[in-house]
Amino acid sequence: MAKIIVEGGHRLEGSVRVSGAKNAVLPILAASLLAAHGTSRIEDVPHLLDVENMMATVAALGARVERDGQAVSVCAENIHSVEPPHELVRRMRASFVVAGPLLARFGEAVIALPGGCNIGPRPVDLHIKGFEAMGATATIEGGRVHFRAPKEGLRGARIYLDIPSVGATQNIMMAACLARGQTIIENAAKEPENVDLANYLNAMGARVRGAGTDTIRIDGVDELHGAVHAVIPDRIEAGTFLIAGALAGTGVYVENAVSQHLMSLIAKLEEAGARMEDDVNGIRVWPSDGGRLKAVDVKTHYYPAYPTDLQAQIVAALATAQGTSLVTETVFENRFMHVAELQRMGADIHIEGRTAIIEGIDRLEGARVTATDLRAGAALVIAGLMAEGETEIHGLHHIDRGYDDLVGKFRALGARIRRVDGENEN
Numbered sequence: 001m002a003k004i005i006v007e008g009g010h011r012l013e014g015s016v017r018v019s020g021a022k023n024a025v026l027p028i029l030a031a032s033l034l035a036a037h038g039t040s041r042i043e044d045v046p047h048l049l050d051v052e053n054m055m056a057t058v059a060a061l062g063a064r065v066e067r068d069g070q071a072v073s074v075c076a077e078n079i080h081s082v083e084p085p086h087e088l089v090r091r092m093r094a095s096f097v098v099a100g101p102l103l104a105r106f107g108e109a110v111i112a113l114p115g116g117c118n119i120g121p122r123p124v125d126l127h128i129k130g131f132e133a134m135g136a137t138a139t140i141e142g143g144r145v146h147f148r149a150p151k152e153g154l155r156g157a158r159i160y161l162d163i164p165s166v167g168a169t170q171n172i173m174m175a176a177c178l179a180r181g182q183t184i185i186e187n188a189a190k191e192p193e194n195v196d197l198a199n200y201l202n203a204m205g206a207r208v209r210g211a212g213t214d215t216i217r218i219d220g221v222d223e224l225h226g227a228v229h230a231v232i233p234d235r236i237e238a239g240t241f242l243i244a245g246a247l248a249g250t251g252v253y254v255e256n257a258v259s260q261h262l263m264s265l266i267a268k269l270e271e272a273g274a275r276m277e278d279d280v281n282g283i284r285v286w287p288s289d290g291g292r293l294k295a296v297d298v299k300t301h302y303y304p305a306y307p308t309d310l311q312a313q314i315v316a317a318l319a320t321a322q323g324t325s326l327v328t329e330t331v332f333e334n335r336f337m338h339v340a341e342l343q344r345m346g347a348d349i350h351i352e353g354r355t356a357i358i359e360g361i362d363r364l365e366g367a368r369v370t371a372t373d374l375r376a377g378a379a380l381v382i383a384g385l386m387a388e389g390e391t392e393i394h395g396l397h398h399i400d401r402g403y404d405d406l407v408g409k410f411r412a413l414g415a416r417i418r419r420v421d422g423e424n425e426n
């Protein structure tokens with residue numbers, strides 16, 4: 001069985017380059033389905049299981065999808081199905097965003113109710129309500145949703161989201177591009193990945209304004225075409241390396257990290273004693289002068305607040321901070337499964353409701369642990385870097401879903417880390 005082995009106690013140095021953002025690429029690949037003409041070329045596409053899954057989903061509908069190094073081209077002129085294979089959709093919650101483009105362009109979409117990371121109930125009611133406000137009907141039968149647009153197509157609507165859901169904002173924004181008239185999304189998600197999606201849609205000929213604010217206005221157009229687009233850097237990957245650098249580095253440079261996308265993390269790491277310096281190409285981070293981070297309190301929330309996707313990693317880092325930290329998860333229920341794994345390494349953490357109470361200890365100890373979700377896997381690598389002895393991490397398929405060459409990148413920074421895939425080591 002594949003595993004990662006980390007030998008703790010070696011400092012990180014040098015620089016690491018962040019890949020394109022997984023959470024921008026996924027909806028952008030789905031948005032490519034909106035183009036009636038031409039081929040899209042998407043650049044800086046990371047090599048990830050989730051991305052391969054989305055490429056396969058779009059291809060299964062009839063699109064021509066080709067990868068050439070870091071670029072992926074998609075031609076959606078000959079789509080022949082509005083029902084992506086259920087096993088692909090069930091594997092990944094983000095696949096649900098093919099619903100908006102299919103419904104808008106073909107008037108129909110049949111999508112299995114989604115799966116994805118095992119982090120609590122993740123309903124799609126806001127996506128459904130949004131499409132219904134645009135005139136569509138949704139029938140749920142046998143674990144799938146069948147959306148149908150009225151004969152004359154979707155119509156623009158004013159939609160207020162009860163929660164600024166990232167995926168619902170994307171789905172509605174994409175559907176609205178081909179609807180008649182104007183759609184206004186209030187309380188929209190402001191994540192940089194949604195701004196990137198809007199930029200791509202506009203390059204395809206759409207009229208989307210206000211992405212990145214609470215209110216997005218979309219004026220429907222008759223048709224979209226393929227476009228060239230370079231994806232923004234992955235702020236979660238960047239944040240993972242910044243946390244590792246603050247904990248175990250000697251001035252690690254995270255190339256491609258965009259400080260504007262990482263304000264909440266930068267503020268927290270500085271509060272914990274780390275030093276950061278940014279320039280146009282990236283961010284450099286140094287641990288605190290005393291060596292150990294200081295305890296800080298962190299609360300996850302929607303962008304621009306501290307991201308839930310960097311919660312596990314900061315919990316791992318704070319496990320050896322000086323003092324008591326409180327980390328509160330407000331976005332997802334049941335997203336503390338990594339805590340049990342960190343406890344195996346000796347961490348003194350207990351959970352009360354939605355808060356992890358972390359008593360910083362001097363040193364973690366290497367242990368055999370399992371990645372329970374995508375970000376938990378990265379957290380265990382971070383924990384292993386500073387632990388005494390060897391940490392053996394299982395459950396790698398989670399890490400492969402969202403980190404492009406995590407092991408190689410940490411190794412280039414001087415970490416003693418290796419991956420063992422059955423007989424093969426790399």
Ligand code: UD1
Nearest residue numbers: 023094121122123124125126127163165166167168331332
């Ligand atoms: C996206 C990200 C994921 C990140 C999350 C929150 C992608 C591919 N994934 O997921 O990495 O952790 O944002 O930043 O971009 N909700 C509802 N009803 C809905 C939709 C969502 O109640 O119809 C709730 C969810 O259960 C959750 C919260 O809203 O508690 C946020 O979910 P959402 O923003 O939709 O996350 P995703 O788009 O699934």
